[in-house]
Amino acid sequence: MGVTEQLHDELNAISGSQHTAVTINSTARAGNDFLVLPRRYTKDTAIAGFLIDREDLLRETLDVFDGQVDTIYVDIEQKKEISLFQTAKQMLQHSRLEALKPNDMAVEACDMLIRQQFGDDVENRRIVIIGTGNLASKITLRLSERQARVYMLGRSRTKEQNVIDGLNTFVPAYSAPVRSFSELPDDGQPAAAVIAFIIGQFQEEARLLPYIGPETFLVDGGINNFSGQLIQQLTARGLTVTRLDVRLGLPYQLMAADNYITEFFRDVFGKTEISGITLVAGGFIGEAGSVIVDSITRPGQIVGIADGKGGVKRHEHLTAADEEAIRTIRDAFSVSL
Template identity: 35%
Template sequence: MIDKIKEELKSLTDPNAIAIASVGMTSRDSAYFAVLPRRKALGFESINFLVSSKPAAEECLKLLDGKVKYILIDVEAKKNVDLESIARSTIKSSIIKSYKPNDATVEAADLFMLNYFNGSLKDKKILIYGAGNIGGKLALRLAERGANLYIFSRNINKVSLLVNALNTILPKYSYNKIKQINNFDEVNNFFDGIISFVSSEKVINQSLIHCLKENALVLDGGINNFTHEFHKNGKHKLLNCFRLDVRLGFLYTLMPLMDYSELFFRNIQGKSFIEEIKIVSGGVIGDEGDIIVDNINSPKQIIGIANGLGGTKEAGNYNQNDFKNIDKIQKYISNR
């Protein structure tokens, strides 16, 4: 572990980039420690690691502490190991930030699907193999985009509960409801794509090939979910096979670290006064009559007048004081 981490730290060579290390866990029975692909975007460089136990986590974090500005800690409870508590008791110098790699994976899969299907999934018949955290979240996302979603898992009862829950959450007028599929025997040349998110290797075999259309998409999100026989015998259908590259979701991971996020809470959100008139911005619920603006420190736009409930007053309900106050704030903005 020591040599591998030192090697990854040496890869952080851009003097203008902010150095990050992410430390995550997996639900799989994996090795003590693993190095993941490096990532770089928007002025950040990231080295990435997987640990599988408390001792591995402590050792890894001690080696990284103080060597990078941020250490991203996986807060998703994939194993009975409290990685966040371990980090907070181990890390002394680097800044700890929590992150959710499963959500970044969903973002990556969503972006991949949008690109693959040229920006629209409406009526595309998609099979998600796996009823876990990522499969369920992605099913909801793609169904909201209009895809015709089917979910399969060997745990039939779990799929049934998941499908019912997701359909309850879906917007009322969603074009297609999510469906459960238990038997593939009578489904031939039906699916435009299959996406797998299961924690076991080589579980999807050639028996599912007949369900896929020619040139259908095969997206392995769980890594090694498909058997050699599937890939070999699927060639006659010209299946387009990919492994999901989660680097697509890296920008989602960076959001809490970016200047915009910090500046939003420091410069945009808040309460203040202009000529004794109270202004609010950035989602702050103002009292009735407060003026809502776009930026608390440097307002350039009036959003409306607060109704005291989190919304804005209808213009027809403005009183004389409302008109007077909004006029003063508008003049203040114009004269800046």
């Protein structure tokens, strides 16, 4: 089936849903000019997905879906010479364009997968991360913040140590530091999880075997990071080996269009003036004397009076004008303090 037919098949498949969208990704890998990805569904949105690495195929895809779907999410991470997002900005006339961050989606998906697997509790669990790149580093930091004991295994010992040193400058003060796989204790205790985020197949699988026990959870985050032989061997032993499905991270990508987010910027965040009194909310830093409230359109609580430096005046520092401003807003909206 040709590209044109595949595009129209996907359009037909998602048509009829309350909301429709398309994701267009790129990849650093070679050999994938065009690939149809698994469809994704939320409670009211159907999403078709494509991996595209050629300008002509990108333009054809945008032509087919522009105006036929509500939103087109386009990869902002430029992994090759082609800039998907720049082309989409130039071409799209009808559908809403949103920047897509696949790496962040992958991290969110992996984090959610691990949380689900371990009942949202990885404290003191040993987790091996294979890789020292973007995704491996991000999930390492995330799991370390969740109090896991994380050990990184890279192809280059020098880069491995440099990444570990860098990550340990961010790790919370009372979390266990990130360590090298070579420091993993040889005490017979297996790793709780092994997560791979590399390009291509990991070539040192024999090093992993002593740390893989009956309950070890393996995640192939980079696609084909584990050999077929290892997967066959482990699944025969009853172990769970999972290829990361980034659809788990879809809510993160859709968050910008979520009602809570749109309502926050519409109703909560900002600055306004009522009866000559300046109101600020949602983190908006106001000048000294501004009344800080919980919502710019429907105040229900007065937080305090801005000191003009990003903080809130202490009660004993309030002026008569500050007290009057509080009374005026409290009476106008029947809000609490």
